[in-house]
Amino acid sequence: MAGVNPLDAVPFMQADLARVEQLLGSSAASADPYLTEICSHLVAAGGKRVRPGFCLASSAVVLPDGTESSDSSVIGAAAVELVHLGSLYHDDVMDEAVVRRQVESVNARWGNIRAILAGDFLLARASELAASLGVEVAGLLASTIVRLCEGQVLELKHSFDVGRTEAQYLDAIHGKTASLLASACRIGAIVAELDRDHTEALTTFGTGYGMAFQIVDDVLDVVATEADLGKPAGHDMEEGVYTLPVIIAMASGHGEDLRALLGGPIDTASRDKALDIVRDSDGVARSIERARTFANEAAQSLDTLPDGPGVRGLRAAADYLLAQVELAAA
Ligand code: GRG
Numbered sequence: 001m002a003g004v005n006p007l008d009a010v011p012f013m014q015a016d017l018a019r020v021e022q023l024l025g026s027s028a029a030s031a032d033p034y035l036t037e038i039c040s041h042l043v044a045a046g047g048k049r050v051r052p053g054f055c056l057a058s059s060a061v062v063l064p065d066g067t068e069s070s071d072s073s074v075i076g077a078a079a080v081e082l083v084h085l086g087s088l089y090h091d092d093v094m095d096e097a098v099v100r101r102q103v104e105s106v107n108a109r110w111g112n113i114r115a116i117l118a119g120d121f122l123l124a125r126a127s128e129l130a131a132s133l134g135v136e137v138a139g140l141l142a143s144t145i146v147r148l149c150e151g152q153v154l155e156l157k158h159s160f161d162v163g164r165t166e167a168q169y170l171d172a173i174h175g176k177t178a179s180l181l182a183s184a185c186r187i188g189a190i191v192a193e194l195d196r197d198h199t200e201a202l203t204t205f206g207t208g209y210g211m212a213f214q215i216v217d218d219v220l221d222v223v224a225t226e227a228d229l230g231k232p233a234g235h236d237m238e239e240g241v242y243t244l245p246v247i248i249a250m251a252s253g254h255g256e257d258l259r260a261l262l263g264g265p266i267d268t269a270s271r272d273k274a275l276d277i278v279r280d281s282d283g284v285a286r287s288i289e290r291a292r293t294f295a296n297e298a299a300q301s302l303d304t305l306p307d308g309p310g311v312r313g314l315r316a317a318a319d320y321l322l323a324q325v326e327l328a329a330a
Helices: 012-028 035-046 049-059 071-096 104-109 110-130 135-157 166-191 196-224 244-250 256-263 268-280 285-306 308-327
Strands: none
Touching: 012 035, 012 049, 012 071, 012 110, 012 196, 012 256, 012 308, 035 071, 035 104, 035 110, 049 071, 049 104, 049 166, 049 196, 049 308, 071 110, 071 135, 071 166, 104 110, 135 268, 166 196, 166 244, 196 244, 196 268, 196 285, 196 308, 244 268, 244 285, 256 268, 268 285, 285 308
């Protein structure tokens, strides 16, 4: 899904993002140039850098305009992006993906073994950075990696499961997506030594944003065109990942027809038939309603925070996400 970095709304903070970029580059470097090349591949390919943006913005909620981010905030921001990168390296191996961030995936270019090792290296670099910020941040980042693994395993456990429930879906996306966005905000709050209420509000923001972000992504897989997605619509269903609109459609009036098509590998014709059933059901509208609720909850949690550059950035991200929700609904 295309998007913007929250700090696009806070121009003076672009210099802080550039410092994160530098740290990401040096973190991807090893004494071995071959490993450096593999680890730098997706760092150089870009990405929206939403997680570093959330960390820096969270640290900035009590800063006056024009203040540059602390070194600790920049280190926290790089650490969360490195965890995200490590998870992408591993995820692409699991999915046998060939493209990531609009370039050849690491596994496609260097093979699975090197992709896994490079992902491990990036996670280790993230841990080094987190350790330099103290026990609380190191512990939080470690438990976030636990949640990423749990979320991903929960998704695998229910692959091709026509009985997958909404609760199981929400639990999986909380782990695989929302937990890291929440921790990006929380780490920003911890290193800025914000008070407890502000820290909790920022964590709530990251969680709500992450839940809405993943639901929108999953709805788009059903409603968007192949040209927009860069892959055929219904790809998740083909992979056996039955997301919220599909789960709701399976429980609806036409659920029986849909369940008869799903439950195992499907050909293109069956995928298109299944897509039609999901699109005609209330699965899409009800999923969008869930995403809207999560995004609104995220936006509301910002109301308790002081108005400053950080909140301006986070609010812009929430507004952008809400616009994506409405676009998916159109
Ligand atoms: C080894 C940390 C670790 C985890 C293992 C593979 C795995 C368990 C988890 C994968 C979780 C995963 C890939 C979740 C999807 C997260 C997501 C929303 C990715 C897309 O994020 P964007 O749109 O991507 O922010 P860019 O490229 O812009 O950064």
